Amino acid sequence: MTKQAINSDPFRKIWDFFSSVKLTVVLLLTLALTSIIGTLIPQNESPQAYLKAFGAFLYRFFDVLGFFDLYHSWWFQALMLLLALNVLVCSIDRLSATWRIIFPERPKFNLSRFRRLEPKEEFTKNGPAEALQKPYHAIISRKFRYCRVEKTDSGYAIFGEKGRWTRIGVYIVHLSIICMLVGGVIGSILGFEGFVNLAPGEGSQQIQLRNRNQVLKLDFTIRCDDFKVRFYPSGAPEEFRSSLSIIEGDEVVKTRDIIVNDPLRYKGISIYQASYGQLPARQQDIQLPDEFTLVFTSKTTGKIYRTKAKIGQKIEIGEGLGNFIVNEFKTSYNFRGQDLGVTFFGTLHQSDGAEVDVVLPIQFPSFDKMGPIFNKMRKDDVVISISDIKAEPAEIRYYTGLQVSSDPGVWVVYTGFILIIAGCFVTFFMSHRQICVCVDILESGKKCRIMITGSANKNKLGNEQKLKSIAQILSDESLDLG
């Protein structure tokens, strides 16, 4: 009756559920299997990209299941939470049950248990048993931290043990898992991850948050004083370096160069050198030759006229097609959302007297063929293009890509890192070992028989070898005299 009552206690049931190792195995394997999905589907891409890759039906299906941000989906986080609870409950359950065994006031040795243990090392020695007690005690206490001698019915026994504390190693490992998960949660609640792109000389107080369409305002301004990229002969980047200043109010409070792997930290916020990119060229950076060649193609005759020209110079085209003046150039020209680069702008006086604007991007010589399509005033009788011109900026200018983030949980996570390494080492490679050396008096004290057994909670094979080597030392002839 009472047993049933205990079993139907809901709290007890929940506790038992979370303290089972079956749950651990199931959770670990489920986490392993579901994590694979997130490595097969690229994470956090745009909905358009997913729609294109998977089609409407699969897209809806995957979206509902959270496959596009799998590791932050509610069910994956729930699995992690379950694992954390499982680890916690298991540890408390077992630790509370075994605490007394791990840390007794005085270790107990059960002689009859040791006598039954296999394998054992046995040998006999001539001489009184008492003579062996001192040297044996010395040897055992040198190898084992705790050592004591007890009288037995037929002589005495020397017990030794060490490494009792190593039994808590596994709880250290479990604690470390909790630490890492808690640190991760702290980071995701209190921390942020953002980025900002700065041209040299530019400063910003605002950063763009990653994976969220949000801007965060910092307490200080980050200014990029200078940015330099060095390349290897192969063209791969060798180093990129930003000189940054942190400005609070009007005062520069910190100045430092950062490179990849060497961030700047200020007020709990870290600024990392993450990437770089090319800035569009400035007007004054572009050196154009004074003269360039204009090419006029007559549609009616198919003839091509090439003429040298300068900005502001009026050119008669011939065939009565009118005249043309190049007015100016710009370093960029936005055509339907695309930058066409360095572009000349001119005016065409047509034979019908109308004045029309002509756009000549130097990278796209046949661009003017579309002129009559865009402008109804334009007569479709001549195509104009520009040639023999290169407009490369004197120097390529780069902006620096900075990652700005803050993670107050990182030290909790790092504590977890240290604990897991220490805990695994203790759990895997150190063991709680006991030894018992029984000395039994034979033939009324002239001889004695020595039996050595021992136990270890881990690495039993290793322990057997160690027992053998101790037996070798104890059976050494030179000890007889002592």
Added chain:
Amino acid sequence: MSGSLILSIVTFIYGLAGFLYICAWIFRKQIFGRIATWVALVGLSGNTAGILVRWVESYQLGIGHAPFSNLYESLVFFALVIVLIYLIIERKIQNRIIGAFTIPIACLVMAYASLKPGITSAIQPLIPALKSNWLIAHVITCFIGYAAFALAFGVSAMYLMKKGRDDEPITWTKIVNPLILFVFAALFSRVLFISNWLVATLIAIPICLGFYAIVYLVRNLPAESKAKLLDRFPDTRILDELGYQLILLGFLFLSIGIITGAVWANSAWGRYWGWDPKETWSLITWFVYATLLHARLMRGWHGKRIAFLSMIGFAAVLFTYFGVNLLPGLHSYGSF
């Protein structure tokens, strides 16, 4: 002599050592085994020398860095650690048959590094993200872990051969075995050799058939010669324990490897964990081995089941190492 030339020669030395270990096993001649150990030691020294020479060469080229920066260098170091750990085990348990199952792995790793087109043995300058002392710690710890898992795989295979089918038949493994074998054969021929899924799947079929042909032949071997081949294997109890100890070593170093990687990522990009495919796969590997440890320690799994789990774990290791390059992500330095 250039570092990569020395390492090419080492490939053949490992091949010779592996051959001698197999001879020692099949022909039961002690002398082969003794020579094999010496040859393996020569190979190990050559391997070490090759890595050191590369290190020096990189400084002569003016792009000095530790030789752990690309796939070639990591494979060469992987082989070194496999042989080193094996020789320690050989000394400890005084049995050379394990060499017949592990030294060929080292030889294959070296051969793959030298022969696979697309893996460059040239010394390349470091890109900014790799310029960190964490690189050395990360690569060394990861590959000690991987090597321990590789050896555990070899030992598990020996365990399964020795135990054969005479003890505890497990039904689920019978059904799952051919399936897993096929999937992995297809996956790894795709990852390692072929750039086309269809061809890889087709190649997987003869691989599976070959495997089962060998299994069939071994099973139908006259009992006498079968016993002759297997009786000098270490005791199953020792194989079981040894495999487990190697997994413990591997698990510890895999954990340290993941951790050093996380700390490095935090200093380079400001986040210690980003769920990129390589990170995720190393975590999957960690989960698999963690499952193995819990199954063994808490649910008393031993022998065959652990040997199977250890082989699945090693498959996860290989996928973490090579397969991830098929997936999108950040960790592209070690790719080809």
